[in-house]
Amino acid sequence: MREPLPADMFDELCPSSLSPIRFGDKWAGLVIRCLEHGPRRFSELRVPLRRVTPKVLTRSLRSLERDGLIKRTVYAQGTPHVEYELTPLGRSLLGVIAVACAWAERHWEELVEARESYDDATRLGHAG
Template identity: 80%
Template sequence: MREPLPADMFDELCPSSLNPFRFGDKWAALVVRCLEHGPRRFSELRIPLKRVTPKVLTGSLRSLERDGLVKRTVLAGSLPHVEYELTPLGRSMLAPMAAACAWAEEHWDELLDARESYDDGTRLDHTG
C-alpha cells in the first residue's frame, strides 16, 4: 500500500507555490511533484491539488502526457481506473525542479517583499 499524499502538500506557505519558474502550465510542476514517488490516481492528486479544478487538472495531465512527461495507464478490473506516473523524461525534471524549489525557499522573503511592493505600487498607479 502506498503512502497517501498529504492534504497540505502545497499549502499556501509552501515555497512551491511561490516558485517563479514554470515547467509547463501553472500547475504542471505541482503535478510532477505529486508523481515523484510513484503512480497516482486522479482522486489522489486532487487531495493536495485542491485549489485546482478537476477540468484544469485534467488539462495539465493531458499536456504533461502530450509532452512525454507523464504516462496514463488504464487498469482493468471490476472497477477500472486510471493511474498517472512520470516517464523517464518526466523524472529527469525532478532535479531541476528541486533546485528551483530550493532557490524559492532561500529567497522566500525577498520574493514576497518584491510582490508586495509591486502590488502596492500598482494599486497606487491605478488610483492616483
C-alpha cells in the same frame, strides 16, 4: 498500500508556489512532484492540488502526457480506474524542480516582499 499525499503538500506558504520556473503550465511542476514516489489516481492528486479545478488539472495532465512527461494508464479489470505516473523524461525533471524549490525557499522573503511591493504600487497606480 502507498502513502497518501499530504493535503498541505502545496500549502499557500509552500516555497514551490513561488518558484519562478514553470514546466508546461502553472500546475505542471506541482503535478510532477505529486508523482515523484509513484503512480497516483486523479482523486489522489486532487488532495494536495485542491486549489486546482478538476478541469484545469485534467488539462495539465493531458499537456504533461502530450509532452511525454507522464504516462496515463487505464485499468479496466476490477474497479476501472486511471493512474498517472512519471516517464523517465518526467523523472529527469525532479532534480531541476528540487533546485528551483530550494532557490525559492532561500529567497522566500525577497519574493514575498517583491510581490507585495509590486501589488501595492499597482493598486496605488490604478487608484489615482
